[in-house]
Amino acid sequence: MAVQFEKEGDSVYLLLTKEEAEQMWREGETGLQKVAVGSRGEAGSGFHMCICQPDYAETVRALYEEILEHEGRVDILVYAPCTHAGDDGAVGERHSYEAIYAATERNVMGFRTLVDTIVPLMSKSTIRRIAVITEANASIRNCVSEDDYGYYLSLAAVNMAEKIYFNRLRKEGFTFRNYAGSCIGETMGAAWYVSCDLSNNPEEPSIHSDENRLVMRNSLYEEIAW
Amino acid sequence: MNIVVITGADRGCGQALVRYFIEGGWRVYAGQFMPEWKELEQLKEEFGSDLILMPLDVSDDASVKAAAEFVGAREENIDMLVNVAGIAGGAEDNADAWKQVFQVNVLGPLRMTEAFLALLRRGKKRICVYSSEAGSITTQPREDGFVYSMSKTAVNMEMRLMFNRLRREGFTFRIYHPGWVRSYMSGVRSREGVYEPEESSASAYLQFVTDRPCEDVLLMMDVKGEIWPF
Ligand SMILES: NC(=O)c1ccc[n+]([C@@H]2O[C@H](COP(=O)([O-])OP(=O)(O)OC[C@H]3O[C@@H](n4cnc5c(N)ncnc54)[C@H](OP(=O)(O)O)[C@@H]3O)[C@@H](O)[C@H]2O)c1
Numbered sequence: 001m002a003v004q005f006e007k008e009g010d011s012v013y014l015l016l017t018k019e020e021a022e023q024m025w026r027e028g029e030t031g032l033q034k035v036a037v038g039s040r041g042e043a044g045s046g047f048h049m050c051i052c053q054p055d056y057a058e059t060v061r062a063l064y065e066e067i068l069e070h071e072g073r074v075d076i077l078v079y080a081p082c083t084h085a086g087d088d089g090a091v092g093e094r095h096s097y098e099a100i101y102a103a104t105e106r107n108v109m110g111f112r113t114l115v116d117t118i119v120p121l122m123s124k125s126t127i128r129r130i131a132v133i134t135e136a137n138a139s140i141r142n143c144v145s146e147d148d149y150g151y152y153l154s155l156a157a158v159n160m161a162e163k164i165y166f167n168r169l170r171k172e173g174f175t176f177r178n179y180a181g182s183c184i185g186e187t188m189g190a191a192w193y194v195s196c197d198l199s200n201n202p203e204e205p206s207i208h209s210d211e212n213r214l215v216m217r218n219s220l221y222e223e224i225a226w
Numbered sequence: 227m228n229i230v231v232i233t234g235a236d237r238g239c240g241q242a243l244v245r246y247f248i249e250g251g252w253r254v255y256a257g258q259f260m261p262e263w264k265e266l267e268q269l270k271e272e273f274g275s276d277l278i279l280m281p282l283d284v285s286d287d288a289s290v291k292a293a294a295e296f297v298g299a300r301e302e303n304i305d306m307l308v309n310v311a312g313i314a315g316g317a318e319d320n321a322d323a324w325k326q327v328f329q330v331n332v333l334g335p336l337r338m339t340e341a342f343l344a345l346l347r348r349g350k351k352r353i354c355v356y357s358s359e360a361g362s363i364t365t366q367p368r369e370d371g372f373v374y375s376m377s378k379t380a381v382n383m384e385m386r387l388m389f390n391r392l393r394r395e396g397f398t399f400r401i402y403h404p405g406w407v408r409s410y411m412s413g414v415r416s417r418e419g420v421y422e423p424e425e426s427s428a429s430a431y432l433q434f435v436t437d438r439p440c441e442d443v444l445l446m447m448d449v450k451g452e453i454w455p456f
Contacts, residue, residue, distance in 0.1 A: 055321070090391040092343045097287065097333050104328060108376060109321045140383050140444075140456035146391040149384065153332060156383035157376035160363050168369040214363075226363040226456045 011071055015052040015063065054079075054110030060117045073124035078194060079114060080133035081107035081158050085150025095149060103150030108157045115165055122174070130169075131177035131194040132162050136218055138180060141225040159216070159226065166214045178216040180224055187219035229304045229349065231297060233257040233284050233338060234311030236266055238409030239356065242427035243308065244269060248276045250435060255297050255304070257282030259311065284311045284334030294341035303348035308434065309335040309355040314411045315373045323373045331377040336384055347395070354400040354434050357382055357446055364455035382446060382456055389444045398441045402430050405449035421449060 016024070050066070052059045067074060083106045085099040115130065122128045137143045138155035145152055159178065166176045175198070183189035198210040206212045216224040230247050234240040235256035244266070247254045258266055258279045270277050280296050283289040297304060311334055315327040335355050339346070346353070359365060361378025368375060382401060389399050404426040408419035429449045446454040 091336070091388045092340055092391075097337065100336075101325065101328055101333065104332075104380070105321060105324065109324055112372065140379075140386050143383065143386050144390060146387060149336070149387060152387060153380040153383050156363075157380045160361070160366065160376045160379040161372055163363045163366045164368055164370065164372055164375065167367065 009046065011046040011048065013048045013050055013063070013067060015050050015054070017053050018051055021049070021051050053106075054114040055106045057113055057117070060113050064117050064121065067118075067121055072121075074118055074121040075125045075127035076129045076131065076194060077115065077118050077122060078131045078133060078190075079111050079158070081111065081151075081154050083107050083151070083154070084148060088148050088150050090146040093147070095147075100150040100153065104154045104157060107151075107154035108161065111158050111161055115161075119169070123172070126173075128169075128172070128174040129177065129194065130162065130165060130174060131179065131190075132158060133190050134159065134178060134180050134216070135182075136180045136224055139216065139224050139226060163214050170212065175211050176214050178214060179218075180216050181218040183219050188221055189219065193217065193219075193221075228252045228306070229255070229301055230306040230308060231255045231257070231293075231304055231338075231342060232308045232310060233282060233334065234259060234309075234356075236260040236263045237423075238310075238411070239404050239407060239423045239427050239430070240308075240310035241265060241269070242423040243310065243430060244277065245424075246427055246431035248273050250431065252276075252305075254278070255280060255293075257284070257293065257311065259283055282311075284309070284338055285329035287337060290337045290341045294345070297342070298345060301345065304342060304345045305350035306352040306354065306434065307338055307342055307346060309338055309353075312356055312358075312411075315377075319370060319372050324376070327373050327377045328380070331374075332380045332384060335381060336388075339388060346397075351392075351395065351397040352400065352434070353385075353388065353392075353397060354402060354430075355381060355385055356430075357385075357401045357403055359403050359448070359454060362446070362454050362456060379456075386444055393442065398437070399444055400434050401444070401446040402433065403446060403448040403454055404430060425449070 050063055052063050054060055083103045085103040088095040134155050137145050138159055140156055177194050179190045179193050200209040200211040218224055230252050232240055232243055235244050236259055244254050244256050253276050255278050256266060258281055266279055270279055280293050282293045311330060313327055313330050315323040339353055358378040360375040361382050385399055385401050405421045406419045407421050407423055407426045408416045409423050426449045448454060
């Protein structure tokens, strides 16, 4: 978890579920430091931590109201699905279908609720970028996992949802990022990639711009097949 | 005699597939979800003991377990599992629709595979699923209709996770896109579409029973035998 401020005066709203917030509370200062890694601003100025359960419309609505009041717009929305289904083994081993479903509900419907609610605030911005932070195993082609169904089914479904949003919103000037993986060594971190523009000459036919397709990339800027 | 279990066999692609398997010399256990729909029973009259009907709701743990016990009481093994059952979901594209569609389209094939795994391990070890072009992130052209598309992407990932675990035991997999079929997905027989269920299932049957020289590659193939990217 890392928060990066681009410029003085930028605001970052970090959304935490109740469980995540409780865990950080237990971890005390270390937990907070983890959150503020990479931050150039003082936590507390443009940095806001909010309890928000993306799959609960009321909490997302409350977030919408708060941002509307204090900022008036959202430039970039970053979503990282991270709920697992607990003890979720390989085929034929232990797992709970209920828990698998519940993990997808939180990860997938959470993304949908968040995007549907926040997009009107993004329409007020000139940046309008939606980013999904995922991992290389989200690729159906390349995935090497044998278990963790609730989590991996979610990652695949969230990627599909992002593609449908791309189809719907690209023509309104929205841009999209899908970033897979960790940042080891001097590679491209998620925050850096998400804030970079891609080549785009609106005078050229749309097919010639890298902004006009949705691509999953890792920290080496390699394209990963879906 | 080879043995296959087929879900969603009452009508549409599943029912057409039943006929091809029996004519190909297989014994078919056909999952019956709609007892009020009498066409499967008419097929039973035509094919006798080669077709065995059993109640099956793939969204229900107890129903799937009962079906596996039913087959297990009669057979040492099964050779193939074909997951056809699928729903489009209603007009709503919300959390309730996701729950309903996920239960059938995604958890259905997982429940079935796990319940029949012991029988499959003693047979020819092939697992087939009806997916859709709607599940391909690469080619997805839609601006809405999230739930159905996400369910088909998720079932493709599910096949990958199963493949990663079961391929080394000799299992093989088929992910099939049946084309746009004039079936019953909207509740009534569709007049729109490109293929009759019989046409699409003829291709499915051939792809399911034919070995490939590249079983280590997980592919989604369509009714024309063309490969779709995930
Ligand atoms: N038709 C197309 O153009 C098309 C395109 C791409 C992919 N597909 C996929 O192809 C597969 C076959 O679809 P189809 O076109 O043959 O549709 P269909 O005519 O509706 O046949 C599917 C059958 O599955 C049954 N079913 C629904 N829920 C079930 C459950 N919980 N347990 C067991 N059976 C259940 C359906 O019953 P009800 O009628 O009562 O729901 C129906 O009898 C589906 O997985 C579908 O998603 C279809």
